Amino acid sequence: MELRVPNDVELSELAQIAANGVHEPGEQPFLTPWTDLPPRERALHVMQQHWSRRGAWREDEWALEMGVFRGYQPVGMVTLKARNFSVLREVKTESWLGLEFHKQGIGTEARAALLSLAFEGLGAVAAVTEVFQDKVGSQGVSRRLRYVHDGISRDVLAGRIVVSDRLRLDVADWVPSDADDVIVTGLAKSLPFFSA
Numbered sequence: 001m002e003l004r005v006p007n008d009v010e011l012s013e014l015a016q017i018a019a020n021g022v023h024e025p026g027e028q029p030f031l032t033p034w035t036d037l038p039p040r041e042r043a044l045h046v047m048q049q050h051w052s053r054r055g056a057w058r059e060d061e062w063a064l065e066m067g068v069f070r071g072y073q074p075v076g077m078v079t080l081k082a083r084n085f086s087v088l089r090e091v092k093t094e095s096w097l098g099l100e101f102h103k104q105g106i107g108t109e110a111r112a113a114l115l116s117l118a119f120e121g122l123g124a125v126a127a128v129t130e131v132f133q134d135k136v137g138s139q140g141v142s143r144r145l146r147y148v149h150d151g152i153s154r155d156v157l158a159g160r161i162v163v164s165d166r167l168r169l170d171v172a173d174w175v176p177s178d179a180d181d182v183i184v185t186g187l188a189k190s191l192p193f194f195s196a
Contacts, residue, residue, distance in 0.1 A: 001106065003078060003113050006067035011050055013074045014067050015043035017098040022076070024099070028157065035096075046077070053079075059195045060086055068097065068110045075101040078110050080118060086195035089125040091118045108141045115145065116182045119171050122196040126171065130164040142167045146175065 006014060019039035028036070034045045053063040063081040067074050076097030082090065093114055097107055118124040130153055131138045150168035154161055176182075 001109055001113070002069045003066040003110060003117075004069065005065070006050075006074070010067055010069075010074055011047055014077055015046040017074060017076065018046045018096065019043040021099040022096045030096075033157065050077075057193070059193060060084055062194065068095075068106065070101075070106065075106060076110070078114050080114050082124075082194075085122075085124075089123060091122075091124045091127050093127060093129050102137065107137065108144055111141055111145060113182055115169070115174060116176060117184060117187075119174050120176060120182075121184050121187050122191075122194050124171065127169045129167050131167060133163050133165055139165070142169075145169060146173050148173070 018035075019042050022035055034049075035042060037045060050065050053065055057063075061083045062085070063079055065077055065079045068076045068078055076095065079094040081092045081094065082088070085091070093111060095107060095110060097110075115127055118127055127147075128150065129138075129142060129147065131142060133139075133152075147167035147169045150166040153164045153166055155164065156162070
């Protein structure tokens with residue numbers, strides 16, 4: 001598996017994967033209901049969000065979106081985000097996979113790679129995520145990676161209350177992969193862009 005910033009051709013391929021579906025019909029795993037859009041608009045959303053986040057990048061507030069590739073096949077996207085990173089040293093993760101790539105361990109492996117980058121490459125002290133309480137797959141990924149419960153958040157989605165578990169993983173509880181399992185390239189020159 002490889003995580004990398006996609007070029008425009010790869011981004012277009014990832015957008016098409018999103019257009020084909022990232023969850024079962026009737027589910028709503030995201031607070032922003034972008035997956036409810038028609039397929040063409042869903043693909044456009046993926047591309048516009050990626051370009052927007054790149055354009056809005058600041059050293060102390062950033063969102064690193066990377067494509068997830070299995071071999072040369074794009075399967076989804078992951079995001080590592082931070083605000084006030086030079087002070088808080090805390091990151092947040094987001095992800096989606098094409099529906100056909102669910103339940104294959106890809107989500108866990110991709111999140112572990114993101115955490116490796118955050119903790120070992122950027123010097124983060126904690127990673128947080130918020131997951132709807134009924135989103136079993138994402139809850140399972142977080143548990144496998146040793147996140148702990150850190151409260152709840154309540155939001156409104158489509159006129160109804162939704163409850164998310166806030167989950168936290170402190171660097172002291174992070175179990176790094178074997179050194180040969182994760183290889184990071186090109187980070188040294190990029191560190192100033194992360195306030196790292």
